[in-house]
Amino acid sequence: MSLVVQKYGGSSLSDADSIKRVARRIVDTRKAGNQVCVVVSAMGDTTDDLLDLADAVSPAPPERELDMLLTAGERISMALVAMAIANLGDRARSFTGSQAGVITEDVHGKARIIDVTPGRIVEALDAGDIVIVAGFQGVSQNTKEITTLGRGGSDTTAVALAAALKADVCEIYTDVDGIFTADPRIVPTAHKIDRITNEEMQEMAASGAKVLMLRCVEYARRFGVPIHVRSSFSHHEGTWVIDNEGEVSVEDPIIAGVAHDRSEAKITMVGLKDEPGKAAQVFQIIAQEQINVDMIVQNVSALDTNRTDISFTLPKTDGQLAVQALQAHRAEIGFDTLQFDDQVGKLSLIGSGMRSHPGVSATLFQALADAGINIEMISSSEIRVSVVTRDDQLDDAVRAVHSAFGLDSADGEAVVYGGSGR
Amino acid sequence: MSLVVQKYGGSSLSDADSIKRVARRIVDTRKAGNQVCVVVSAMGDTTDDLLDLADAVSPAPPERELDMLLTAGERISMALVAMAIANLGDRARSFTGSQAGVITEDVHGKARIIDVTPGRIVEALDAGDIVIVAGFQGVSQNTKEITTLGRGGSDTTAVALAAALKADVCEIYTDVDGIFTADPRIVPTAHKIDRITNEEMQEMAASGAKVLMLRCVEYARRFGVPIHVRSSFSHHEGTWVIDNEGEVSVEDPIIAGVAHDRSEAKITMVGLKDEPGKAAQVFQIIAQEQINVDMIVQNVSALDTNRTDISFTLPKTDGQLAVQALQAHRAEIGFDTLQFDDQVGKLSLIGSGMRSHPGVSATLFQALADAGINIEMISSSEIRVSVVTRDDQLDDAVRAVHSAFGLDSADGEAVVYGGSGR
Structure with a gap:
């Protein structure tokens, strides 16, 4: 039983x-x-x-x-x-x-x-x-x-x-019938994923996929609980979220899916003094406000080699709080300008096969370039690459990337990199 | 405090x-x-x-x-x-x-x-x-x-x-503003009672007064909890339900109020054999069905001195169950006919002063007679007299009794038997 x-x-x-x-x-x-x-x-x-x-x-x-x-x-x-x-x-x-x-x-x-x-x-x-x-x-x-x-x-x-x-x-x-390779409302050719590792699912959830919440996936992964996401309106098999780390078959596709997120805003601090401890100072101030930061990117400023720029993303709802906190500490931090931008979107490409396929990021960037979409920030983990774009270009970006990785499929099969039957 | x-x-x-x-x-x-x-x-x-x-x-x-x-x-x-x-x-x-x-x-x-x-x-x-x-x-x-x-x-x-x-x-x-001498929807001249003993309140609740439920009054009486019933829509004093047994002042009125109840039905068993244990037999059958009986009246039948009639009241909702149970045991009980009547109403007159005023019942019956209302059953306790009438005469009965005991009062004072200022 x-x-x-x-x-x-x-x-x-x-x-x-x-x-x-x-x-x-x-x-x-x-x-x-x-x-x-x-x-x-x-x-x-x-x-x-x-x-x-x-x-x-x-x-x-x-x-x-x-x-x-x-x-x-x-x-x-x-x-x-x-x-x-x-x-x-x-x-x-x-x-x-x-x-x-x-x-x-x-x-x-x-x-x-x-x-x-x-x-x-x-x-x-x-x-x-x-x-x-x-x-x-x-x-x-x-x-x-x-x-x-x-x-x-x-x-x-x-x-x-x-x-x-x-x-x-x-x-x-x-x-819905399960976890999809992308949001079907944006990508009509998205198809249901039959099996996904809980590691991939964790990245999907963290990157804005709405069907399963991050905390639930983390819990399932920690205790090895097999999850079956399925529709209560049909008897179709849904998506199995399973623990198969280290057991990825060569038959498995590289890419699990494309997630997107419109809930974040971007703050850019321009002209920070480029010295040790500056980033720590900035993010301690943010942390004191109980704000969770997502992506962080630091660049050397092209104009002044002693200056640097830092951009980071955070929940839109925390935007004003963060701006106020940073402005209040402007003198002690030292920066030229502070830009707040809530017209951004984030696209994430997730797949545990990335570990052994170094070309994934390049394919992603080329797909976006071909679609005329500018990349504003990039961050990546072992099995995920995320980019920030203009909000109004995000849907086009998701479709372009979904297509570039062969996830579009009338018969529900992903074809790129020999992947199939997931 | x-x-x-x-x-x-x-x-x-x-x-x-x-x-x-x-x-x-x-x-x-x-x-x-x-x-x-x-x-x-x-x-x-x-x-x-x-x-x-x-x-x-x-x-x-x-x-x-x-x-x-x-x-x-x-x-x-x-x-x-x-x-x-x-x-x-x-x-x-x-x-x-x-x-x-x-x-x-x-x-x-x-x-x-x-x-x-x-x-x-x-x-x-x-x-x-x-x-x-x-x-x-x-x-x-x-x-x-x-x-x-x-x-x-x-x-x-x-x-x-x-x-x-x-x-x-x-x-x-x-x-509502408190406990009234009768239901103001039936008796427009009913007035709010300022103080009532919990013993009287208990009889009022048991007799159909809706403002306080019987169980609550019983509990308050047992533990000596003073209750103040009042309106949440005004700041007027309401009705105090207090424990003053044995402390009834001669100034207090005899009658607290008139309650009525339309939730009961009447069953009459005609031509029961008049022998010891017959009533016990009947009410054991009723009790087995978990039915609570209220009033019980037994009369010798005028036609046959070896026969008797028993009438009792019970919740209307239990009526069919009781009839079925009694019919099922007809042979062993032995009776001529069973009458079920759900067109009855009950009027109860309550007041702890009744104990020392034997004329109360007579006044009640005369008031009903003057109003042309037939009494079908009577039962009484130390501080209550209840009568069963036709359902469609109940409102008239309540008004007649309320008036006969001087409870009608434009200025909110009961005047009968010298009572006042309750």
């Missing part, structure tokens, strides 16, 4: 009919001879509705109370899913994050899971019941307060439970 | 503006130098909306899951009230029933409170915080499941917390 953890997002639980459809799928999984533990998000627009209510009573609600409020959303959906299962004649029991033993840090709004002690879950599964768990929520280790895990938290709940229960698979149900 | 427990019902928490208004009232109470513990119901229609959702996924949802679902309602309102208080610059912390230490029986849907262990509440109050507690809910003693208390459960939560915290007063906020 296998143990299957399934996670259903809000778009799969938008109304009573969707809930009944999900219940049918869960019961089918149980009838196929599996133990089933299901993690649910809040229904459709519930979280937004609750946030609207919070906003109507207080412009800056205390985070503790916001967590208390938002966790009502999953409580509603989990009870309804359990009821719908009971109505199909099967036994189901729902549990809050706290009841399920999801232990988190003592912070609100974006707590990390520290431990999972699923005693009540195991007991219910052993009794033959289907278990429904509220995603996105837990209880803090020391203060015993209700906490939430932040964006994508339900996926993380599912993976954490799968790890703690030693589940055979963690199925993440969503409204 | 006084400790005040306040309870706000759904009609006082219908939207964001109502919540802000309630928050202002709570903060004012705190600023007046009191420690404040607030119990809230779910917002306006939330509970009905959740029940509609449950009904849409399952015609007969498991009670455990229904409790899980419905408790989301108070979780939402308590977090919003806490946020609204924080927005006024005061500190508030919300707690679920479980966190507040509301321990109940191991049943769902209508669990009774067994114990209250308000450690976290006391800690928060001692820290100077305003405490908000979810009403209507608790955690079961042995199974540690989330439970609900049934209708009027939030009032009971408030009284139970007031008892456990040894609060100076339990203020029940509602959308």
Whole structure:
């Protein structure tokens, strides 16, 4: 008997009919001879509705109370899913994050899971019941307060439970068929990826791919949890996110996919004094504001060899805060001008095959040049190359790169570098 | 410093503006130098909306899951009230029933409170915080499941917390000014009662008065908790429900008020054999169906001295179940006919002064006779007389009795038997 953890997002639980459809799928999984533990998000627009209510009573609600409020959303959906299962004649029991033993840090709004002690879950599964768990929520280790895990938290709940229960698979149900080689809304020829390593998936998520959140992928990678991302609206196989580091076959394609991100802005500091410790000084000031920086590029200024320029990207929402902090320290840092630019986009090409194929970056840059797209920043890791472009050129850039690496394919096969069947 | 427990019902928490208004009232109470513990119901229609959702996924949802679902309602309102208080610059912390230490029986849907262990509440109050507690809910003693208390459960939560915290007063906020001598929708001259004994209030609640539920009044009486029922839409004094048994002053009026109830039906068993144990046999059958019987009247039949008739009232919703159970045992019980009548109403006259005024029943019957209303059943306790009439004569009956006992009063004074100033 296998143990299957399934996670259903809000778009799969938008109304009573969707809930009944999900219940049918869960019961089918149980009838196929599996133990089933299901993690649910809040229904459709519930979280937004609750946030609207919070906003109507207080412009800056205390985070503790916001967590208390938002966790009502999953409580509603989990009870309804359990009821719908009971109505199909099967036994189901729902549990809050706290009841399920999801232990988190003592912070609100974006707590990390520290431990999972699923005693009540195991007991219910052993009794033959289907278990429904509220995603996105837990209880803090020391203060015993209700906490939430932040964006994508339900996926993380599912993976954490799968790890703690030693589940055979963690199925993440969503409204698309799986992970695609690029966003199909931008690249109509993008195709579903059948298998992707969790290392690649981690880079995809970090680079703006929306289907799985970074924290969830990190958790799955650390505990070796196989993830199957698939649609709750079909029975097609989705994308398997698996741990096969060091086992990349020569048959595998170099490139997994192209991710893009429009959530970042760029700050450029012009005419910094070029001396040891200058970068450290700048990024200590940024860090004091709790701002996460993504790409950093430093160049020697062409005009003055004692001067240098530093550019970095950061979340658009932190832009004004960063500019204010740097301006406030202008005298002690010493720079000529500060440029803030929120009209940028980032494209990332990801593939673990890059390690052994040095030509990838050159092909990428040539594809962009051929499409007339200027590159403003470049950064790379072992299995990723990212470039910053003008925001309004980003879609063209994604299409050009997707095409240049042979990912366009009417029959869903990537052809470049001999890759196939991923 | 006084400790005040306040309870706000759904009609006082219908939207964001109502919540802000309630928050202002709570903060004012705190600023007046009191420690404040607030119990809230779910917002306006939330509970009905959740029940509609449950009904849409399952015609007969498991009670455990229904409790899980419905408790989301108070979780939402308590977090919003806490946020609204924080927005006024005061500190508030919300707690679920479980966190507040509301321990109940191991049943769902209508669990009774067994114990209250308000450690976290006391800690928060001692820290100077305003405490908000979810009403209507608790955690079961042995199974540690989330439970609900049934209708009027939030009032009971408030009284139970007031008892456990040894609060100076339990203020029940509602959308009317207090307890009235009769339902003002039926008797326009009904007036607000300033003080009522909890013994009288208990009879009023048991007789159909809707403002306070019976269980809550019983709890308050047992633990000596003074209740102040008042409107959240004004600052008028409401009705004090107080413990003054044995202290009734000669100045006090005989009659507290007139209650009515349309929720019951009447069953009459005609031609029962008049022998010892017959009534026991009948009501054992009814009890096996978990049906609560209210009034029971037994008469010797005029036609046959070896035969008797028994009539009793019970909730309309249990009517068919009772009829089926009795018909199924017809042979062993032995009776001629069974009559089921759901077109009845019950009027109750309540007042602790009745004990020493034997003329009350006679005055009541005369008033009904003068109004041309036939009495079908009579039952009485020390401080109450109840009669069953035709449903469509009940309103007239209430007005006639209210008037006959001098409770009509433009200036809000009851004048009969020299009573005044209650």
